[in-house]
Amino acid sequence: MSTLGLKLRELREQAGLSLRKAAMRTDIDVSILSKMERGERKFSKELVLKLAELYKANADKLVIDFLSEKVLYELEDEDFGLEALKVAEKQLKYKKDKDKK
Amino acid sequence: MSTLGLKLRELREQAGLSLRKAAMRTDIDVSILSKMERGERKFSKELVLKLAELYKANADKLVIDFLSEKVLYELEDEDFGLEALKVAEKQLKYKKDKDKK
């Protein structure tokens, strides 16, 4: 289910770190990290950033995944999720344009 | 700021209902409806549906606006909001496709 969790688990393994060690290094309880990697709990943005640094991975991409997952969570079981995303996108683009001035 | 709030306020006025009456008919406190219309508090989906019915308005469109606003709220101040939306969209499309089978 959780793409972000899977990715972060793979990155951790590639970095040769155990759950315990990764948890310690990022000041978080092991059990929580375990749950997060398996999608049982949501990541926080701060933790994603910490882990990205620890694993020397691309933080931006991970944050994008994090946000995307957050958004999808809000839309689960919604009939008009896709339409809502499109409206949101339009508004965000408009806002970005306006802010540029 | 709040498009949904503005829309619902306009719809209420077009329906010739006062805040108090609309609130009573939807079983909600007046103060909350007032705040919601002005974007000071978030709408709930249930309330949006109730109001749509009361105002005889297109519920689907209002729900889409509601969801879109919810999503944008999550992404405010995020540098990669737009990118996140695109990723979310892609995944949602994929999921929808898969569920079809």
Place this chain on the structure above:
DNA sequence: TATGTGTTGACTATTTTTGTCAAAGGTAAT
């Protein structure tokens, strides 16, 4: 003055999220 309008803020209750902890079960090595 009396009635109807919308707004505000203080407060409580409830729900959700987050964090802590102890223990279980697995594997591997010695």
Place this chain on the structure above:
DNA sequence: ATTACCTTTGACAAAAATAGTCAACACATA
């Protein structure tokens, strides 16, 4: 079989976010 790791689980408490209640205010108008 005990030691030393690993990950997972669940129970619980703390904290934060959300939702709901209520009384009063300011304004307009009949």
